[in-house]
Amino acid sequence: MSTTPLSQFSIPLLMGNNLNGWSEALVGFNLLGLPLGLVILAAIPLVFIALYSLTYGVYGERKISAFMQDRLGPMEVGKWGLLQTIADILKLLQKEDIVPTSADKFLFVIGPGILFVGSFLAYAVLPFSPAFIGASLNVGLFFAIGIVAIEVVGILAAGWGSNNKWSLYGAVRSVAQIVSYEIPAAIALLCGAMMAGTLDMQKINILQSGSYGFAHFFLFHSPIAWIPFLIYFIASLAEVNRAPFDIPEAESELVAGYFTEYSGMKFAVIFLAEYGSMFMVSAIISVVFLGGWNSPLPNLGSLALNTWTNGPIWGVLWMISKGFFFIFVQMWLRWTLPRLRVDQLMYLCWKVLTPFAFISFVLTAIWEIYVP
């Protein structure tokens, strides 16, 4: 297994081709003594979230759901309705910013903000490319699991601040769901961390690189790795409130859950946070189990597909396309499966996923010790 992931075939950029080269170059960038590089470093994931939720998140989801239900989806604005999202954004920007009179104004306003910060903070440790990561922490994976806790407080603030029974019900359901599903999710990721022997996101990626492409990914290391992979995927659906676990915003029971009272840009921020966490969990699962920015193509003799398709720029492509694949699966499930009841949800978490997560944890430990 090689430990130098950067091939010589990638385009050498000004900022260098080393591990974390781009982000380190950005950190050192000062304009007039002001640390502008740090701001740019944080702005890159922000722009990414905004662009991706506009194009793939909103337009893509509407089109995908339409095709799954044998419809056409948005068709009126522009060719194939391509400008529909722009029109929606213009509408959201023009809307009056309504704060209900009986709402708790401070919590109502601050709720979406905390929610978005919670989902955005995890992007600090997502390795977008071998040369780019916001902060190369040695506790990166733990940070990514733990920071979701801030989102919980944002949801409670939004639900309580709205002073609406549906909102409060939605918030309480959502918090109960996120807090419960954190346990199987964390144990499943711990299996991945055990296979890697580190919590550093970049090191986890480097350990999965090699000339055989996908065969080096942790998912194909041992047959046991499939159990934590599936458990984490199911638990991550619940953590981002996606169907079949979307009971916090169950339209038929709670109108729209904790964001019933929100309109205009506050609503947009809540949706941005939701799309942000969707990509976040998809990126985490692809880093831990599917090699992150490593190319899945193997080297076939002289046809060195793996060597050609690795490098900082290719890394961005692989990382984002792996993330987008899991988002596609999330959308696919949303338009396929019916919603679970609250008691079924808790049953699944505590009596099915958690015991299986513990079993896979023990099995992974045994595999790591006795199988070389």
Place this chain on the structure above:
Amino acid sequence: MSNTTYTVIFYLFAAITVCSAAFVVFTRNVIYSAFSLLFTFFGVAALYVFLSADFLAVTQVVVYVGGILVLLLFGVMFTNSIMNPGQKSEVIHLFPGFILLVGMIGTMLYTFYTSNGWKATGTTLQGSIVERIGYETMSHYVLPFEMVSILLLAALIGAAFLARFDKREN
């Protein structure tokens, strides 16, 4: 990162921590003080990062924000007359409170002056902290670690027993 940036960020987080902690104590609305605790915990986690204790910082967020704060918020939401901001405790112990305050500040200052301040050691930390914490927990501190595990298990069993569905009542 330049030194000035470092200092500015440090004082920003210190200010967030102190101001939100003061807000927790002085606000008359219980729910605001519970939400304000979020910023206090977050600021303390950031200060841990400045002490290069990354693991402790993340643990702070997971345990205090993810666990204790959410529990506290649920508890506050169940509180009677939560919307009434003018609540006052019936018992006010001014004198014991003052003694406690003086004692705590005295102990902290005593520790500060007898341990030569908080001087940084000359050697910087090498390698990953997580591994060292793991080794120390599993070797040197294995007895306290196991004792805490048993305590938590007992608490868990107790909670499950209290929350158990009682067949006789229905």
